[in-house]
Amino acid sequence: MNDRITIGLATSLGKEGLIVPVIKYTDHLFLLGIANSINNLTTRARNKQLQPDGISGGTFTITNHSVNGSLLATPIIHQPQSVFSGIEMIQKRVMLHLKIF
Numbered sequence: 001m002n003d004r005i006t007i008g009l010a011t012s013l014g015k016e017g018l019i020v021p022v023i024k025y026t027d028h029l030f031l032l033g034i035a036n037s038i039n040n041l042t043t044r045a046r047n048k049q050l051q052p053d054g055i056s057g058g059t060f061t062i063t064n065h066s067v068n069g070s071l072l073a074t075p076i077i078h079q080p081q082s083v084f085s086g087i088e089m090i091q092k093r094v095m096l097h098l099k100i101f
Contacts, residue, residue, distance in 0.1 A: 004024075004025055004027065004059075005025070005026045005027040005059065005060070006022050006023060006024050006025070006026060006057050006058050006059050006060070007022070007023045007026045007058065007059075007060050007061070007062060008020040008021070008022045008023075008055075008058030008060065008061035008062070008081065009021055009022075009023065009038055009041065009042070009061070009062055009063075010061060010062065010063035011041070011042045011045045011046070013045065013046060019045050019050070019055060020055060020058060020061055021041035021042065021044070021045050021050055021054050021055055022041075022054065022055060022056065022057055022058040023037045023038065023041065024057065041054065058081050059081055059082060059083075060081065060082065060083045060085070061081055061083070061085070062085050063085070
């Protein structure tokens, strides 16, 4: 069992694929610290400056399936991670959700 909270953030490398840098000790950071870590890690990932420890040890990964939206996505959980959360595209339009009982 992992006693610390670490968050992987799926980062596009363009045509080269995807990498998941890990924000370490997220539970010890405030929102500004998390935002700074995201900026630092994604910049280093895109500039190919990440070390192996920068992509290991995640317990939870967050991704957006596509900036253009997607109909189907199949995230793959990289062990020992336990959760992979996919966030869909945000759209400015009215949506109607019906619940039928």
